[in-house]
Each structure stands twice: as structure tokens, then as C-alpha cells.
Amino acid sequence: MSARLALDKKHVFIDWSFTEAGYGVAWGGSPRPELMPYGVRLVTFRPTLRPEPVIVPERPWESHFINAYSTWFEDEGRVRLYYEAYSEYGKGDFSARLCYAESVDGLHWERPSLGLVEFDGSRDNNIVYAEENSGGLSPHGAHVHKDPSAPAPERYKMVFCASDREGAYVAGAVSPDGIHWTPLEQPVLRWASDTQTVVFWDEAHSHYKGYFRGWPTSSLWSGRRTVDHAVTEDFRKWPQPRICMVTDANDPPGTDIYTNSAQPWPGAENTYLAFPCFYLRTADTMETHLWLSRDGTLWNRPMRAPLLPAGPPESRHYAGLVAGQGLIQATPGEWSMLVAPRTMTHNETHYEGGWHDHGGLWRATIREDGFIAVEAEALGEFWTVPFLLEGDRLEVNAWTHFAGEVRCGVEVQDGEQPRGLGVDDCDGVTGDALWKTVTWNRQDDLSALRGRTVRLHWRLTRGRLYAFRTRLRGQK
Numbered sequence: 001m002s003a004r005l006a007l008d009k010k011h012v013f014i015d016w017s018f019t020e021a022g023y024g025v026a027w028g029g030s031p032r033p034e035l036m037p038y039g040v041r042l043v044t045f046r047p048t049l050r051p052e053p054v055i056v057p058e059r060p061w062e063s064h065f066i067n068a069y070s071t072w073f074e075d076e077g078r079v080r081l082y083y084e085a086y087s088e089y090g091k092g093d094f095s096a097r098l099c100y101a102e103s104v105d106g107l108h109w110e111r112p113s114l115g116l117v118e119f120d121g122s123r124d125n126n127i128v129y130a131e132e133n134s135g136g137l138s139p140h141g142a143h144v145h146k147d148p149s150a151p152a153p154e155r156y157k158m159v160f161c162a163s164d165r166e167g168a169y170v171a172g173a174v175s176p177d178g179i180h181w182t183p184l185e186q187p188v189l190r191w192a193s194d195t196q197t198v199v200f201w202d203e204a205h206s207h208y209k210g211y212f213r214g215w216p217t218s219s220l221w222s223g224r225r226t227v228d229h230a231v232t233e234d235f236r237k238w239p240q241p242r243i244c245m246v247t248d249a250n251d252p253p254g255t256d257i258y259t260n261s262a263q264p265w266p267g268a269e270n271t272y273l274a275f276p277c278f279y280l281r282t283a284d285t286m287e288t289h290l291w292l293s294r295d296g297t298l299w300n301r302p303m304r305a306p307l308l309p310a311g312p313p314e315s316r317h318y319a320g321l322v323a324g325q326g327l328i329q330a331t332p333g334e335w336s337m338l339v340a341p342r343t344m345t346h347n348e349t350h351y352e353g354g355w356h357d358h359g360g361l362w363r364a365t366i367r368e369d370g371f372i373a374v375e376a377e378a379l380g381e382f383w384t385v386p387f388l389l390e391g392d393r394l395e396v397n398a399w400t401h402f403a404g405e406v407r408c409g410v411e412v413q414d415g416e417q418p419r420g421l422g423v424d425d426c427d428g429v430t431g432d433a434l435w436k437t438v439t440w441n442r443q444d445d446l447s448a449l450r451g452r453t454v455r456l457h458w459r460l461t462r463g464r465l466y467a468f469r470t471r472l473r474g475q476k
Contacts, residue, residue: 003018003385003386003387003388004387004388005018005269005387005388005390005469005470006269006390007390007391007470007471007472008391008469008470008471008472009267009268009269009469010265010267010268010269010271010369010397010467010468010469011268011467011468011469012265012268012271012369012372012466012467013042013372013373013374013465013466013467014265014271014273014292014293014294014300014302014372015042015292015294015300015302016037016042017294018384018385018387019037019382019383019384019385020035020037020382020383020384020385020455021037022034022035022036022037022383023035023036024036035383037380037381037382037383038380038381038382039376039377039378039379039380039381039460040374040375040376040380040381040382040460041374041375042302042372042373042374042375043372043373043374043375043464044290044302044303044307044371044372045366045367045370045371045372045373046307046308046366047307047308047335047337047364047365047366047371048364048365048366049308049317049321049339049341049362049363049364050362050363050364050365051362052362052363053360053361053362054081054109054338054360054361054362054363055081055083055101055109055360055361056358056359056360056361057085057358057359057360059111059125059126060087060119060120061085061087061097061099061119061120061125061127062085062086062087062097062099063087063358064085064086064087064088064089064355064358065085065086065089065355065358065359066083066084066085066086066340066358066359066360066361067083067084067085067086067096067340067359068196068259068277068322068323068324068339068340068342068359068361069083069084069140069141069142069143069195069196069259069324070082070083070084070324070325070338070340070361071083071142071143071144071145071324071325071326071338072106072324072325072326072328072338073145073146073326073328074106074328074329075146075178077104078102078103078104079102079103079104079105079106079328079330080100080102080144080178081100081101081102081103081109081361082098082099082100082128082142082144083098083099083101083324083361084096084097084098084099084139084140084141084142085097085098085099087119089349089355091138093138093140093141093161093194094131094138094140094162094163095138096130096138096139096140096142097117097119097127097129097130097138097139098127098128098129098130098139098142098158098160099111099125099126099127099128100112100114100126100127100128100178100179101126105330106328106329106330106336107330111125111126112126113125113126114126114127114128114179116128116133116179116180117129117130117132117133118132128179128181129142129158129173129181133181134173134181134183135183137160137162137171137183138162139158139160139171139173140160140161140162140194141160141161141193141194141195141196141197142158142159142160142196143158143159143160143196143197143198143199143325144156144157144158144178145157145199145200145201146178147201147235148201148203149201149203149206150174150201150235152176153174153176154174154175154176154235155175155176155177155178156174156175156176156177156178157172157173157174157175157199157235158172158173158174158175158181159171159172159188159197159198159199159210160173160197161192161193161194161195161197162187166190167190167192168191168192168193168194169187169189169190169191169192170187170188170189170190170191170193170197170212170238171183171184171187171188172184172187172188172235172236184236186236188235188236188237188238189210189212189230189238189241191212191228191238191240191241192213192215193212193213194213195213195225195258195259195260196259196260196261196324196325197210197211197212197213198210198211198260198261198262198263198325199211199235200263200264202231202264202296204269204270205231206233207231207232207233208231208232208233208235209229209231209262209296210229210230210231210232210238210241211227211228211229211244211260211262211274212227212228212229212230212241213225213226213227213228213258213259213260214226214227214228214241214243216243224246224247224255224256224257225256225257225258225279226243226245226246226256226257227243227244227245227246227257227260227262227274227276228241228242228243228244229241229242229243229244229296229297230242231296244297244298244299245257245260245274245276245291245299247278250304251278252280252282254280254281254282255278255279255280255281256278256279256281257276257277257278257279258276258277258278258279258286258322259275259276259277259322259323260274260276261274261275261276261277261288261323261324261325262274262276262291262296263325263326263327265369266327266335268467270294270295271292271293271294272292272293272294272295272296273290273291273292273293273371274290274291274292274293274299275288275289275290275291275307275308275323275337276288276289276291277289277320277321277322277323278306279346283310283345284319284345284346284347284348285310285318285319285320285342285345285346286310286319286320286321286322286342286346287306287308287309287310287320287321288306288307288308288320288321288322288323288339289301289303289306289307290302290303290307290371290372292372302372307371308321308323308339308364309321311341315341315343316341316343317341317342317343318342318343319342319343319344319345319346319348319357320341320342320345321339321340321341321342321364322339322340322342323337323338323339323340323364324337324338324339324340324361325338326338329368330363330365331365333367333368333434334365334366334367334368335365335366335367335368335370336363336364336365337363337364337365337366338361338362338363339361339362339363339364340359340360340361340362341362342357342359343356343357344356344357367399367434367466368397368434368466369397369466369467370466372466373399373464373465373466374458374460374464374465375460375463375464375465376460376461376462376463376464377462378461378462379459379460379461380459380460380461381457381458381459381460382458383411383455383456383457383458384455384456384458385455386413386453386454386455387453387454387455388451388452388453388454389410389446389449389450389451389452389453389454389470390450390451390470391446391450391469391470391471391472392445392446392447392449392450392470392471392472392473393437393438393444393445393446393470393471393472393473394408394410394437394438394444394446394456394468394469394470395435395436395437395438395468395469395470395471396408396429396433396435396436396438396465396467396468397433397434397435397465397466397467397468398429398433398436398463398464398465398466399431399432399433399463399464399466400429400430400431400433400461400462400463400464401462401463402462403461403462404430404460404461404462404463405428405429405430405460405461405462405463406428406429406430406433406458406459406460406461406463406465407423407424407426407428407429407458407459407460407461408423408426408438408456408457408458408459408468409421409422409423409424409425409426409456409457409459410440410446410449410454410455410456410457411454411455411456411457412449412452412453412454413452413453413454413455414452414453415452421440421446421449422440422457423457423458423459425440425441426438426439426440427439427440427441427442435469445473446470447473456468
């Protein structure tokens with residue numbers, strides 16, 4: 001059976017699952033290597049922390065602290081940003097207010113006056129959700145997402161941590177516009193997820209995916225924090241989550257996974273990424289890691305070192321960096337992720353002189369799809385598994401050194417190979433190529449092969465292949 005690559009969906013190389021493993025010695029026949037990948041490896045890359053902040057405390061209702069727990073996403077020509085703010089910390093985490101800002105470009109932000117919540121005798125503020133307009137529920141660790149499967153009155157959904165006499169739980173709220181919210185009467189899950197809980201609608205599987213903090217009390221993980229996962233078709237009812245991310249024997253013993261920041265890989269199918277924050281108890285600092293998954297349940301770590309490590313003592317991120325939620329494209333060909341650099345360590349606030357850092361949000365940027373790539377330092381080749389070709393042109397996100405190139409052959413598996421589509425006939429892609437159309441003898445038309453089972457033969461010379469996709473002619 002052939003694999004399937006959905007039309008107009010990217011394939012990104014978070015693992016070798018779509019790559020032919022080959023045989024060192026062919027199965028029967030002549031004893032020669034068959035479809036063996038060679039000279040290639042998976043390489044990960046770190047984003048760049050930008051010096052200009054996105055949001056810092058400027059208003060009285062956010063003067064005490066702006067937390068790392070935040071969400072942004074693109075929505076019909078604008079970027080929405082939801083962030084957690086405090087004017088004081090008298091009731092701890094449960095004095096949080098959820099604030100709202102928006103931007104047309106992801107770079108310049110406006111705090112609109114919403115008139116929803118009274119603060120210090122006035123409703124002239126950008127507070128979108130707080131205990132004053134939610135029946136007493138303060139939205140700690142809130143995550144907002146737009147649900148394309150929901151009816152209009154519930155198009156936007158929110159989850160956050162709340163507490164009552166029975167203990168902590170995950171609360172929910174719904175909204176038609178992302179501004180005016182109706183809290184759900186019952187907890188969506190009885191679970192002490194006192195972090196940024198993440199829930200989103202997974203279009204490919206027609207269910208909601210949820211990522212929660214775990215506090216294992218058995219001797220299995222000795223009370224270290226984990227990331228737990230559950231799925232449901234009913235946003236209001238969740239089954240008990242199970243562990244999906246945990247530290248292992250190669251991590252220092254005093255390490256927890258503090259947040260998750262799990263999300264679909266933009267534009268790709270069956271691909272997920274997460275930026276969990278590791279809490280290093282010994283140093284009392286945070287560092288953000290990269291985890292990847294094909295199904296959102298089984299995760300792998302392509303790099304052991306942190307994606308965003310804590311900085312030197314004189315830096316803005318001396319105590320570490322915590323990732324928020326969401327990836328946006330403020331600049332063409334570049335992704336931006338929300339991060340909160342910290343000068344204040346996790347437990348420092350419990351001592352005299354704590355809270356000298358009032359928080360805020362910054363951007364970390366990376367090339368589109370640029371967290372991981374197939375790379376050949378010199379010359380390398382590999383083949384994909386057979387798949388059904390649904391498009392009539394092939395586009396690549398690639399980059400090469402001087403004198404490097406990326407070539408591709410299209411080998412038909414259910415009939416005789418047509419002439420002119422071999423890897424040697426490919427014109428080669430060079431330089432910085434963001435979604436460049438591949439050509440063979442200066443022709444890019446693959447329509448004669450649509451509906452056929454094919455295998456792509458990749459040859460890389462001093463280059464990187466981040467992703468590829470098949471599209472129909474005329475698509476932008």
C-alpha cells in the first residue's frame with residue numbers, strides 16, 4: 001500500500017518515517033545495496049532571540065508581572081495575542097487577568113479598550129477575562145484557540161486552571177468573537193494542571209488534543225512534573241490524560257518538564273511540535289527544548305541540548321526562557337514564537353527582593369520550517385517511500401552552500417519510468433530557495449504522473465532540505 005502525502009500539505013523531516021530505509025544487501029538477486037540512504041543526517045537549528053519586546057508592563061493592571069503563559073495566532077488578517085498579567089500577587093496564581101492585544105503585522109501592537117472588566121473604577125482597559133466577569137474564575141495558564149469545527153457561538157475556546165473546594169481543575173470558556181466569553185458551568189477535566197494547558201482542534205483526526213501538566217504521585221517518577229495528553233470529540237468532557245513527555249536517564253536527576261507549548265506544525269499534516277520548558281531544580285532556572293511527533297502522542301527529542309538555553313548572568317534571560325503558544329509569520333519566510341526571558345529564577349520570588357523582574361514577552365525567530373532539516377555536508381542521497389502523487393508540480397524549501405545543490409528525481413513505481421524525470425535530469429535548486437518549483441530540463445509539469453504511485457529520489461550536495469510539497473498549477 002502506498003503512503004499518502006496530502007495535496008498542498010508539507011512534508012517536513014522531523015524523522016525518517018517517510019524515507020526509504022533500504023537494504024545493505026538486496027533481497028535476492030544481485031548482492032548490491034538497494035535504495036540505501038547515505039551521506040545525509042537530520043540537523044536541528046536554534047531560533048534567534050530578538051532584542052525588541054512584543055509586550056512589556058505598561059498599564060496598572062499588568063504592572064506587577066506579565067507571565068510567560070501567552071497565546072498568539074493569525075486570524076483573518078490580524079494577529080491576536082492573549083497574555084496573562086497581574087497587578088498584584090496577593091492571591092498568587094489565581095489573581096491573574098487575561099489581557100488582549102492585536103496587530104496587523106505581528107510587529108506593532110495595540111491594546112484595545114474593551115470595556116469588559118472594571119479595574120480601579122474604570123473599564124478603559126484591554127482585560128478580556130478575569131474573576132470579575134467570569135463568576136469568580138481567574139484564568140491562570142489560559143490558552144485560546146479558534147475552533148473551525150464549532151458552531152459560530154463557540155468558535156473560540158479557552159482552557160485554564162481553576163480551583164474550588166474539591167481542588168484544582170481545568171476550566172473552559174467559549175466565545176463567538178474571541179472577546180466576549182461565556183464560562184462553562186462544569187469543569188472540563190478534574191486535573192491539577194497548574195501551568196499553561198493547551199487544547200486545540202485537530203482537523204486531520206476530527207478530535208481535540210489536550211496537553212496538561214502531570215504530577216505523578218507514585219514512585220514511578222518521584223513527583224517530577226510531566227506532560228500528559230488526552231483526546232476527545234467533546235470539548236466539555238475529557239478522559240484522564242496519560243504521560244506523553246517525561247525526562248529520562250540522560251537528564252539531570254533534578255529536572256522537571258514545566259510547560260508543554262504543543263501545537264500542530266503549520267501547513268503540515270500529521271506533524272506536531274512542542275517547546276516544553278525544563279525546570280532545572282538545582283540551578284532554579286528554566287530552559288526551552290524542542291520535541292517532535294507524528295501523532296501528537298509519541299514524542300521524540302531531536303536534540304538533547306536546549307533549543308533556548310538560559311543565558312549568562314548579565315543577560316535578560318539569565319534565569320531562562322519559557323515559550324508561549326503559537327507560531328506566526330510576521331516576516332515572509334520567517335516564523336516567530338513567543339518567549340518570556342527571565343532574570344528572576346523560579347523560587348527567587350519567595351525571598352526578600354523578589355519580583356524585580358516584571359516580565360514581558362519577546363520574539364524568537366527562525367526560518368519557515370527551519371527547526372530541522374535533512375543535510376548533506378558533502379554528497380548525500382535518499383529516497384522516499386512510495387506515495388500517491390496528487391499534484392502536478394513539486395516545490396521545495398531548501399538551502400545550499402556555495403557550489404551546492406538539491407536535485408530530485410520522480411520514479412514511478414506502478415509502471416515504466418517516464419523519460420526526463422530522473423535525478424540527473426533535474427535542473428537543481430541552489431541558494432536560499434523558499435518554496436521554489438523543481439524543474440527537469442526546464443520543465444516543471446508533473447500532470448502526466450498525477451494519480452500514479454511514485455518515489456522521490458533526492459540528491460543533496462552541500463545543502464539542506466527542510467520540506468517539500470506537491471501542488472496544483474495555478475495555486476499561490
